[in-house]
Each structure stands twice: as structure tokens, then as C-alpha cells.
Amino acid sequence: MLRFYIEVARTAFRRQLIYRWANIAGLITNIVFGIIFSYVMIALFQVRSMAGGYDLEDALRYVWLVQSLVMVVLTFGWYELMLTIRSGEVVSDLSKPCDFYWYWFSREIGRSCYYVFYRALPTYLAGMLLFGFGAPLDWRLWLAFMLSLPVGAMIGIAYRFLFNIAAFWILEARALGTLATVIALVFTGNYVPLPFFPGWLHTIADWLPFSGLMNVPAQIFLGKLTGLPMLLEFLRQSLWLVVLTLIVRAVTAQATRRVVAQGG
Amino acid sequence: MQEISSDLRLYRHLIVMQIRGQMQYKLNIVIDILTYFAVTGLEFVTMLLYFVPFPTMLGWRVGEVAMLAAVTSFSFGIAELFGAGIDVFDETIRRGDFDRVLLRPVEALILVASSEFRLRRLGRMTQGILGFALALVLLHGVDWTPLKLIALLIGIVSGSLIFVSILLLGATMCFWTVQTTELTSSLYYGGREMLSYPITIYHQVLQRFLLFVIPLAFGTFLPTCYLLGRPLPLGLPVWVTFLAPAVGLGFASVAVWVWGFGVRRYQSTGS
Numbered sequence: 280m281l282r283f284y285i286e287v288a289r290t291a292f293r294r295q296l297i298y299r300w301a302n303i304a305g306l307i308t309n310i311v312f313g314i315i316f317s318y319v320m321i322a323l324f325q326v327r328s329m330a331g332g333y334d335l336e337d338a339l340r341y342v343w344l345v346q347s348l349v350m351v352v353l354t355f356g357w358y359e360l361m362l363t364i365r366s367g368e369v370v371s372d373l374s375k376p377c378d379f380y381w382y383w384f385s386r387e388i389g390r391s392c393y394y395v396f397y398r399a400l401p402t403y404l405a406g407m408l409l410f411g412f413g414a415p416l417d418w419r420l421w422l423a424f425m426l427s428l429p430v431g432a433m434i435g436i437a438y439r440f441l442f443n444i445a446a447f448w449i450l451e452a453r454a455l456g457t458l459a460t461v462i463a464l465v466f467t468g469n470y471v472p473l474p475f476f477p478g479w480l481h482t483i484a485d486w487l488p489f490s491g492l493m494n495v496p497a498q499i500f501l502g503k504l505t506g507l508p509m510l511l512e513f514l515r516q517s518l519w520l521v522v523l524t525l526i527v528r529a530v531t532a533q534a535t536r537r538v539v540a541q542g543g
Numbered sequence: 544m545q546e547i548s549s550d551l552r553l554y555r556h557l558i559v560m561q562i563r564g565q566m567q568y569k570l571n572i573v574i575d576i577l578t579y580f581a582v583t584g585l586e587f588v589t590m591l592l593y594f595v596p597f598p599t600m601l602g603w604r605v606g607e608v609a610m611l612a613a614v615t616s617f618s619f620g621i622a623e624l625f626g627a628g629i630d631v632f633d634e635t636i637r638r639g640d641f642d643r644v645l646l647r648p649v650e651a652l653i654l655v656a657s658s659e660f661r662l663r664r665l666g667r668m669t670q671g672i673l674g675f676a677l678a679l680v681l682l683h684g685v686d687w688t689p690l691k692l693i694a695l696l697i698g699i700v701s702g703s704l705i706f707v708s709i710l711l712l713g714a715t716m717c718f719w720t721v722q723t724t725e726l727t728s729s730l731y732y733g734g735r736e737m738l739s740y741p742i743t744i745y746h747q748v749l750q751r752f753l754l755f756v757i758p759l760a761f762g763t764f765l766p767t768c769y770l771l772g773r774p775l776p777l778g779l780p781v782w783v784t785f786l787a788p789a790v791g792l793g794f795a796s797v798a799v800w801v802w803g804f805g806v807r808r809y810q811s812t813g814s
């Protein structure tokens with residue numbers, strides 16, 4: 280069965296390869312936003328040289344890391360599942376001889392892998408060229424990052440599956456999905472890095488599942504999270520992944536029990 | 544002149560028709576507007592978090608940046624409301640629906656512009672209103688003069704006009720490329736993000752681009768500077784602020800002219 284899921288992921292990866300122009304277009308957008316936020320950081324760091332443990336170089340790396348990773352962990356406006364529920368196609372996916380959630384999970388894993396190579400790497404490289412910052416050289420840091428990022432991506436999959444499945448109860452759940460995505464993006468530091476948050480808000484953000492999406496991998500990448508604190512963060516991230524996956528599976532079971540196939 | 548007024552009458556009629564249709568689903572509209580209000584409000588407040596560790600952004604205090612962002616988001620919100628049909632024009636082309644539009648005995652642009660009016664997009668305008676209120680609180684009020692009010696109003700209207708014109712230029716490109724190019728959305732969404740901050744933070748070339756090529760700064764940055772009593776960028780004299788309507792109309796005329804050129808060259812998608 281595992282072989283089947285791997286094949287699903289590979290197919291999703293290959294399907295993504297076809298949309299070459301769409302990806303280049305998205306890449307341009309990521310770069311434009313990277314440039315804007317870089318200038319914002321440069322302007323802000325004129326008044327003081329350190330903030331929340333970041334200097335300008337850290338902040339620039341952070342900005343471009345966010346632009347690189349956002350498509351890997353939480354695609355904005357992902358409503359594919361919702362649309363199959365609305366059109367009724369979901370019935371065909373439900374009757375496939377495999378688990379409904381793991382099927383979609385594998386598809387999204389394949390897509391995330393695609394974005395690592397074709398979006399994240401070029402975006403970060405563009406930032407390095409434009410603003411002349413570097414990348415970490417310590418291999419242990421890279422190892423920790425590569426362990427933490429997949430957990431973040433999997434939290435992202437469970438989370439977007441959750442608000443998509445709302446479509447079983449409300450037909451037009453897109454507005455809800457946008458709200459859910461923006462909340463997650465705010466609390467994972469997509470707009471403003473978590474270390475810049477006021478203390479109390481930072482504490483709240485730390486306990487939410489969203490920190491694990493992008494903030495934890497990013498802090499590791501910047502070398503701000505090492506040793507025991509890193510281990511604890513990684514544990515918290517993994518715990519949220521398990522909890523979210525269990526919730527999604529429970530809700531999915533609840534939802535699919537209600538499905539009535541027209542003419543089926 | 545008579546032609547323009549009859550075009551406007553038709554436009555109003557088409558919009559009112561869509562509003563009536565959407566009012567049939569009142570609960571949906573209310574929920575959508577509230578959700579978008581929450582989304583945009585959250586985004587706006589988050590931006591202000593930059594000013595927790597940093598007191599100013601190149602001399603701009605939090606209230607001043609909030610005012611700038613509010614003006615920008617208001618212009619953008621109006622553009623979103625009225626330019627939606629132009630925004631999704633690539634769909635119209637791909638489905639071949641534009642051929643049908645061309646067969647009708649009225650100006651194609653009117654039909655395209657009025658085709659996707661969505662009441663729920665009103666929710667996005669609320670960001671401007673919320674931001675404006677927040678900015679006034681953070682600034683402890685503004686010394687209003689009639690001229691400042693005029694500068695603000697013409698700025699917002701001109702800004703929306705330029706935002707819609709960007710969409711129109713992008714839509715025109717669809718005649719050749721069929722798809723909306725990312726260049727458009729980079730200018731449209733990127734422009735909105737860029738102008739939420741003082742343009743003085745950007746590279747000189749980018750500043751000139753925003754003033755003289757895609758003159759969005761005339762709609763948002765210059766009037767805000769005037770409102771706050773700040774000097775204009777690049778040493779421009781203060782009266783330049785009041786050129787906003789001329790600049791907006793000029794840019795829009797270019798966009799409409801390019802669109803007309805595209806319509807004459809249109810050869811259908813063949814599907």
C-alpha cells in the first residue's frame with residue numbers, strides 16, 4: 280500500500296512539472312515581494328541594529344526564507360478538495376480502494392517536494408544574488424532544518440484539509456478558508472517575524488500549531504534555535520502534527536458518513 | 544457627451560441588476576463581508592507590529608504609516624470592487640465569451656467592467672475604513688484644512704483609477720497571451736504592498752518608477768505626505784500633489800487606448 284501512496288506523490292510531482300509557466304509566474308511574485316520586504320527591513324534597521332535577536336542580515340535571510348517556503352508549507356488559496364466536494368467528484372475519490380486522507384496527503388506531499396526544488400531554491404538564490412546575504416554552512420543545522428521542514432509541511436496539509444472539508448457542511452467555504460489561511464500565516468510569521476512580536480503575543484504564538492509551519496524551520500535555518508530548546512520545539516511541532524492529523528481523520532470520518540451519492 | 548452619459552447609465556443598470564441578484568442570498572453576503580473584514584483587519588493590524596521593536600521607519604511613525612496604508616488600501620478596495628470583471632478577463636477570453644460580448648451593440652469595456660460586480664468585496668473596503676480610524680487614533684488627530692480633504696479625496700479616486708488601469712493593461716495583454724501574465728499581478732498586488740510603506744524606503748529607480756511610469760504614488764503617497772505636512776520625495780514642490788487627477792486620467796487614457804488597440808487586433812481563441 281505504501282508503494283501506491285509513493286506513486287500518488289510522484290504523479291502529483293510530475294503533474295506539477297507541466298505548469299512551468301505558472302511556476303515562473305509565481306516565482307516572479309515571490310521575488311517581487313521579497314524585494315519589497317527587504318527594503319522594509321533595511322529601512323527599519325536604520326534606527327537600531329538589533330531587534331528580537333536579529334540583525335539586518337538575519338532579517339533579510341528571514342524575508343527570503345519566508346518567500347521560499349510559503350508554497351511548500353501552506354499554499355494560499357488551496358481549495359482543490361473543496362471544489363471536488365462541490366462538484367461531487369469527491370465520490371470517485373472516496374470509492375478508491377485506499378484511505379481518503381492518505382490519498383490527498385500523498386498528493387500534497389508530492390506537490391510540496393516539487394516546490395522545494397522549483398520554487399524555494401530559486402527564490403532564496405535570487406535573494407542571495409540581489410541582497411548579497413549568505414546561507415548557513417553548518418551541516419548539522421541543515422540536517423535539523425531538513426527534519427523540521429517536512430513536519431511543518433505536513434502540519435500545513437492537515438490544516439488545509441481541515442478547512443476544505445468544511446465544504447461538506449457549508450457549500451461556499453472559500454471565505455472561511457481565506458480567514459483560516461491568513462490566521463495561520465500571521466502566527467507563523469509570514470508578515471512579521473515572530474521575534475518582533477510583543478512578548479505576550481509571542482508566547483501565544485508559540486503554543487499555537489502555526490509556529491511549527493514556518494517559524495520553527497526558519498529559526499533553525501537562521502541558527503537561532505539550537506540544542507535543547509530546538510529539541511523541545513521540534514517535539515512541540517511533532518505533537519501538533521499528531522494532534523491535527525487525528526482531528527482531521529475524525530472529522531473526515533464524520534463527514535464521509537454523510538455523503539449521499541446522487542445516482543450512485 | 545451624450546454617448547458617455549448613456550454608457551454610464553447602462554453601466555449603472557448592469558451593476559444594480561447584479562446587486563439585486565446577490566441580495567437574494569443575504570446571509571451569505573453578510574458572512575462573506577464579515578469574514579473579509581476579519582481577514583483584512585488582521586493583515587492591517589499585523590503590519591503595525593513592526594513598530595513594536597522599531598520606533599520609526601525612516602522617520603515615519605506608526606500612525607503615519609497606518610494612514611498611508613489606509614489610503615492605499617482604500618484606493619485598492621475601490622479598484623477591487625469595480626475592476627473585478629477586468630481582473631478575471633483571461634477567463635472570459637479562454638471560454639470564448641468575449642466573442643459574444645463583441646456581438647452586442649454597446650461598448651465592450653462597459654460590459655467587461657460590469658460583469659463581475661461582487662457585493663462581498665465590500666468587505667475589503669472596510670480595511671481602509673478601519674485603518675483610517677486607527678491612524679487617526681494613533682496620530683491623535685490631524686489638522687484638517689479643506690485643501691487637505693480635497694487632496695485626500697482626489698488622491699483616493701486617482702489611485703483607484705490607476706489600479707484599475709493596471710488591470711486593464713493586463714487584460715489587454717490577454718488578447719495575445721490568453722493568460723493573465725504575472726507581470727500584472729506583481730504590479731497590482733505588489734504595487735499595493737509597495738505603497739503601504741513610504742516610497743522613500745525604496746531604491747531611487749523604484750521611486751521614480753512609482754511616480755513617473757506607473758504613477759501610483761500620486762494617488763496614495765503624495766496626498767498622504769500633504770496630509771501629514773511632510774515634504775514630497777525627490778524635492779517635488781507641494782502643488783504637484785494636486786496634479787493627481789490629471790495624472791490618473793492620463794494613465795487611464797493610455798490604458799483605454801491600448802485596450803482599444805487590443806480589441807481591434809483580437810482574433811478569438813479558436814476553441
